[in-house]
Amino acid sequence: MKLYAPHVGHLEGLEELLNGSKDIYGIYMAGTPDYVGTGRTNLSAPGLEDIAEQTEYAHEKGVKMEIVLNSSCMGGIHLTPEGYNRISWYFKQLNNIGIDSITVAEPYFVEMLAKEYDMEVVVSVLSFVDSPQKAEFYEELGADTIVIDPAVNRDFDKLEAIRDTVSTGLKLLVNEGCLYQCPFRYAHFNFFSHANGPGPKLSVLDDYYYYKCLSLRISDPQQLIKSPWIRPEDLKEYKHITDIFKIGGRTHFPNWILNNVQAYANESYDGNLMDLLDCPKDLKDLFYIPNKELDGAISQWKQCTKVCNKCGYCNRLAEKIIKVYSTEGCENVLKPLKENGGK
């Protein structure tokens, strides 16, 4: 199994990760947002020297280094002469440093990288590859590896069709807790891409999508179950698709990342599933989802047609197992969802 772990982007953090676990196959991190931004928040923006130093360190440890430049919206600047020149200069520097792979979401970059450099070209989860047709397009553009859109993580017909259609590597993001069929994905990632990209910098009131995302789960906690995460225990169900798995969470501390690496490497986690999920990290102090009680749910999801109002399985499961942290005096206690307003 090849596990890719996230990393915030400074050497000390990388040392902690790679000394903390032998199970990491590859590390991925953002670069500086001055050229191509990323579709997610970053805590640091390593410059070229930092990337070179960390790549060397990773290589000494026998670990691959991947740089993520997965802006989902460039506002067209990559198609201007100045933009093109700046970006291709940056790609060349990364290539010279000797990074192993580069993850992009913009199809133009897939083609550009495949033609001109010898880094492995990885199609980001933010390219939303959820069908064999899209996978085929990206393969023809020059992709070496495709990270499949987690929206189809529980749709085995699609996963198998993608596997049968392309000969690229396939990677699965295991711990994204985004809403299933989230209507905010495009808008939210585009917003991040501008907020964390080459400017002009926005001064925004609030991250609307984030508030909304949390609100939807708080008023309807079954959404937490429907999210297409893959439990550590269920990795075995995916091994006929691929053996490359990616853990999301570039804004987390090394401890959190190591906890995830250990869970997925051992294919087992006895605790709150919320500890492992990247996306709604605010909610891990609100909901407790005993991971072990999800044993067997995958067999339902494997044959589920995803028409929730007919099926109702996730709703029943949510009511049965989700607990809510509540305060009594100064004590934190766990209460069943029902007592705290579950539907």
Added chain:
Amino acid sequence: MTITETLSKNRGELEVKLRNLLAKPVFLIEMDAFALPCGCKGATINTRGLQYDDLEIFEDHIVKYLKDTSENLEIEPSFLFARLVPGTAEIASLNSRVLCNRCYMDFARGSGKKPRPDIYILNFIRRE
């Protein structure tokens, strides 16, 4: 009780009251007491899952809970407001603030419940 214990106790109590009222696991992600350089002071309660509809339907209850919480924190509940995510249903925080003279004038000049797109006034006691 120390100030942090008081905050912690009141965060929990207010959360329980709101959950019972609204029948959903509303989450009070952080309660802070603050003092600003202008002279304003008070408390901010960052909320998740609380929505404008909830305010419209249960405003009286929510104002009462917020008043109680404010008094428990020894903050005079003369100015209570919700901070909204403008143009949406989301409420970012509930606030109790003792206004400095300058900020008081800013608010006293206006009328209505929404002096700014992100502020919804729950209680404003005018000075003599």
